[in-house]
Amino acid sequence: MTLADLPADWTFYAVGAVATFLMGLGKGAFGGGLAILGIPLLALVMDPLEAAIVTALLVALMDLFALASFPRTAWSKPDLAWLMPGFLGGLALGFLVFEWVDRRWVALAIALITLAYTLDYFLRRNTAVKVLPVSPLLANAAGAAAGFTTYIAHAGGPPMAMYLLRRGLTKTEYAATTVAIFTVGNLVKLPGYVYSGLDAPGVFLKALVLAPVVPVGVLVGRWLHDALPQQRLFTLCYVLVGLAGTKLLVDAARALWFP
Structure with missing residues (x-):
């Protein structure tokens, strides 16, 4: 897995950043809801199977940020x-x-x-x-x-x-409870996606490159939730x-x- 595995086409970074931001926005605002857009958007700039793996990795990271942004006392x-x-x-x-x-x-x-x-x-x-x-x-x-x-x-x-x-439920109880549930689900699913990506290790580098957008999307979504x-x-x-x-x-x- 080297930098040579990264796409040279700028559209990967543009589309990937938008897709990651929207998924993070949904996590921060509603506890989810926009992750379903991740695979079809990313599939525009990579293989659909790779898009599924990258989405799974990014969503699992988003869950950690979203879980920290909502207090446990808000869980129903x-x-x-x-x-x-x-x-x-x-x-x-x-x-x-x-x-x-x-x-x-x-x-x-x-x-x-x-x-x-x-x-x-x-x-x-x-x-x-x-x-x-x-x-x-x-x-x-x-x-x-x-x-x-x-x-x-x-x-x-x-x-x-x-x-x-x-x-x-209040909007915060709804979002916090949703985040808690899907954090478990996405972590349970993650090993299977990681295993699927072992044959194409470059996919992990693609997820890593897009990862810095994750906290931005979640934080903007959390602001939207409060506003x-x-x-x-x-x-x-x-x-x-x-x-x-x-x-x-x-x-x-x-x-x-x-x-």
């Missing part, structure tokens, strides 16, 4: 207690069936559910929405769906948001969830019908 511990078992089970299931499940159909199902959920929010935004109490059943189901989909489709955010955004009123921040979060669902839908449909 009753939700974490029920979300985490399902989440870890979903990760394990995703690992076991990774070779058996057609990820295109999984991504399509996630996209449709996510878009229906987002549409429901905007249709009923001006009406009182009933806050859900802590629900072990729903929390385990949401955690399992998030763990499963984050492993096989890099799309764990929407299932988690569908539960937590209805819990009546925006809670309702506006949650509305923006729903918009991002909807955009992520739309992208999943387009990618899944293209993969299924135009392989």
Whole structure:
């Protein structure tokens, strides 16, 4: 692994910096939500498999900065207690069936559910929405769906948001709890991505070059989190969830019908 492994084309650095900044921004502002953009953006300037590995490395680093920027007292511990078992089970299931499940159909199902959920929010935004109490059943189901989909489709955010955004948490509790959950998930997934990158060690150098952008994105996102009123921040979060669902839908449909 030498400097010769780095791309000479300036577009790698421009696109890579933008992608890293946006992912970090999402981590700092919402606890996640924009990591789904990392792979498709980075795939514009590198091999898609390398893009997945670089994204995994950068997101794991972002988690550490984001985890430090939100106090542990902001974690919704009753939700974490029920979300985490399902989440870890979903990760394990995703690992076991990774070779058996057609990820295109999984991504399509996630996209449709996510878009229906987002549409429901905007249709009923001006009406009182009933806050859900802590629900072990729903929390385990949401955690399992998030763990499963984050492993096989890099799309764990929407299932988690569908539960937590209805819990009546403050914006900081929501972001801090999301960060805590996905820090665990991304660290669990990391060894597999590291192993995949051993055949192309230059990929680690690419991630290292982009790493300085990580704290900048997270800090700007944290500033945005503090600056925006809670309702506006949650509305923006729903918009991002909807955009992520739309992208999943387009990618899944293209993969299924135009392989």
